[in-house]
Amino acid sequence: MPTWQELVADKQQRQKAAIPKEWLITLPPGSQLDVTNVPRTCGLLSSEELEITETKDVAILLDKLASGAWSSVDVTRAYYKRAIVAQQVTNCLTEIFVERALARAAECDKYLKENGKPIGPLHGLPISLKDQVCLKGLETTMGYVSWIGEYAERDATLAVILYEAGAVPFVRTNVPQTLMWPETFNNVFGRTVNPHNRNLTCGGSSGGEGALIGMKGSPLGVGSDIGGSIRIPSAFNGLYGLRPSYNRIPYAGSRNSMEGQDSVPSVLGPISNSLSGLRVFMKAVIGLKPWTKDPLAIRKTWDEESYQLKEHGDGKDLCFAILWDNGVTIPTPPIRRALEMTKKALEAQGIKSGNVGVVDWPAFDYGDLCLTLGQIWASGSQGDYAATVAKTGEPIIQTMALDGVSSGNEWSSGAALESQSAYGLWQIQKKRAQIRKVHLDLWESTGSLTGTGRPVDAIIAPVSPSASAPHGMNRDANYTMAWNGLDYPACVFPVSKVDPTLDVKQPRDKFLSPTDEFIYNLYDPEVWKNAPTSLQLVGRTQEDEAVLAMTEIVDKALKA
Template identity: 75%
Template sequence: MSATWQDLAANKKQRQHAAIPKDWLITPPNNAQLDVTGIPITSGLLTPFELEITGTDDVDHLLKKLATGEWSSVDVTHAYYKRAIVAQQVANCLTEIFVERALARAAECDNYLKTQGKPMGALHGLPVSLKDQICLKGLETTMGYVSWIGDYAERDASLVIILYDAGAVPFVRTNVPQTLMWGETCNSIFGRTVNPHNRNLTCGGSSGGEGALICMKGSPLGVGSDIGGSIRVPSAFNGIYGLRPSSCRIPYEGALNSMLGQDSTPSALGPMSVSLSGVKVFMKAIIDLKPWTKDPLAIRKAWDEDSYKLKEHGGGKDLCVAIIWDNGLILPHPPIRRALEETKVALEAKGMKVIDWPGFDYEQLCAVLVDVWAAGSADDYAAVTAKTGEPVLSTMALEGEPVGEWLAPPKKGISAYALWQLQKKKSELRKAHLDLWESTRSLTGTGRPVDAIISPVVPYAATPHGKNLDLCYTAVWNALDCPACVFPVSTVNPIVDVKQPRDKFLGKSDELIYKSYDPSVYENSPIGLQLIGRTQEDEAVIGMTEIVDAALKEYRAN
């Protein structure tokens, strides 16, 4: 008798648990403890030295310690692995656990430094976590599908090969929703990943495991993917940094995905980190190793230092930033509005000009993208799950709670011709948006169009499970192929972020989102925003986000 999908899932989960060193198990916190971010410190599992290592808020600092040999890669990897396992026990954020393999790789890095007298590469000895779609040779990559249990990768993804060349130490893989096409993280193998700041809230998705792990400082730097917000949403919900790069800037070849072959709006791999220095060093390290020599779709474009130094943006002086206060579909909750207002004040205090972004038909742009996904997604999911008969998840809601649909594509696909019409419409909208951006030259006073846009990531902070219902604030930038970097701003304060009365709404979605806001439910939920630049301006987006982040830190200090 063949195993059922439930048997396969249970066996995989058991094997995962067995991979945890027994002396790394902790007494789990009471279910009533919602904020578990302090558990790694109070658990007693990590030594003072390991807490010093993992408490680092700057990836550049870590890399300097590793490059000089002051901290060994074995010690750093061991420390992060222990903290990652603590994170797993309180937030359920991991999938693949391979301690001995990672420590052996770390030892290789240490030996190289000792024998060669120089670091192996720009990421020498640094532990790097990977979303569970990025293949590592000899490991299963399930991507939340029971049907993929037992499929072992015969080779590394191109990005992993480059990470090895850069001296990195891949050390864990992180949880995702089945299909990846969710703004939350739950599947039938590993279950639900929760938000470490408040376990009643979602960590976001689809790179939710990465978001929760990095939030717990169980990894200094990780790799997520983003087709409609899947790096940016969990980055915002977990209070970390994350970049959705331009398409094909980071090599995707050899990684698994849903809807492989859909290249109208491709998914992009990108960094998530405890610091902006982690975002920058990842991008530069990967690009410097010429990913276009390993991935035929990777753009042949070297790291542009002039762009990072904002040569085309006045050298970073007299920047003009536009704010999207709302997208014409859903008004943001009070905490998000406050974050936008605080960011504006912080930037103006540094002498920057801040203007309102002109309106655009983002509703149509978002709808086109969703229709592109729906063209064949149901067939794609059915083809994968047919192997075991596992159900395709239709909700991220808690068991027994009302279903909250995030994305429900039509079950019937469309013709190739109909898809071409969608792609044509998207091209027309991209041209219209480009013209709009260029037209802002008359508004900035700098002689340049707006240098960057600052926008909500979603219209709310991290929501209760099953309630992340909106994607348009992020997905439109995928459709436009604009790089976008998330930066943390604040957390929800129920005393300050009170609900404001409203009797008029932009539509049914706006009314639904408005009614969902209860300040006490969202307490302690992180608030992040995104800075958006133009296509292939990844370096400039990082440079401008650094300026905005520094301004906000100075504002909060005062």
């Protein structure tokens, strides 16, 4: 059997050979940190292809595809070229299958011409997929050398549904080995960097999606989220991303870490440059009844009344709560400013219309909740990783640092926690259920704060204490993990960018935790200059439609 290094060399060579030579560009110097403008300046894309890929609103793209104003072949080729540019400057892709995607796009064009109507709600739209969602005939390594050479015998359930909806899956995107990192690096494809600042991480584990869509190399992508893996890359790349409720989107047939761990399940969800992209994805997938194809998918149709905010005063009388900090880390100045900007925008909206209120979210022990999640994962994760790499002997990655030397201050995905017996795990899961009940009671009690006669409609919170982080330094995922533990849907929205003149480091002599002190000491506004700042809007279990609608209201207020 070849060594794991030989397997990697062969895989990387095959990936390079899949890129059309005429799509290779003259690379910008390594010193150029912001590469988001490279697709516009490299000369590869025509003016029409730039117009297509600069159309951020997915609803507009779909209208043009459904009407035949733009062909799926042209749109797919434009995004493919831009995705290949993104690959050359951020290393965001895994599987590249140009001819296969263009053939699918041609099928969509043919169907529209012959039938006078689109195949479905995602007709002709190129969609990128995290390197978990299996496509028949392609490898899905998920960052593991041991899975090189394993070709899928069938499409994942979500891929089947996307095809039925008329979509064109066209690339797959990079992930960290094991998926259980808020950064993106593995032994097969290497490191993915942030296109806004290549010295910063793109986030993880859906980091390839974040970097690709951040480069406008895909209009709509699929990520997964067990502790923040959709929301962290969305936030770090200035995108919209939805972490749906458990089992709302079908997972069957997709690869994963820790399969069988179903106390805190991973969920699949959309990432896009537009909120319309998230909405059309959810409506399209749910509309094709995923529960008929995946036994774990919840039997729940798209709830239009929830989207119209029937249980939230019909959207005319809302009260949002701001989570200023989670008791574990204090947000750095750019994130604090994003919270203040959002509060100010909502209050201005409320003054105009009289229908938006803002209050402070009460204190809660989110650190204990997140520790409980770490204990659940640790109960079997190390055994899972070891079993997976045993085939080739590839090392399990212990650090995301550039030099491969751990700082001792990075995410460990539960590695430092003890594994548990089945009985021990049951006790941890029991504790988590108790925490969920306490948090539910807390939310219900906020009816005394709102003045609407209802509890708080949604929470607005940081996604991370900082706007991205240098490679190997993304230490804290507590702001996202909490909502996985509670199974609250959460939608990320961009707010601003780091400005060293506005986001000055403030002196502090007291810290909430060692992690809080580490993040404070790490922050330097010049290092983070121009990095996107984002927040998340959090709703209650199975309120995915309402979360999307309320995020649209907040986003509109910010843009106003």
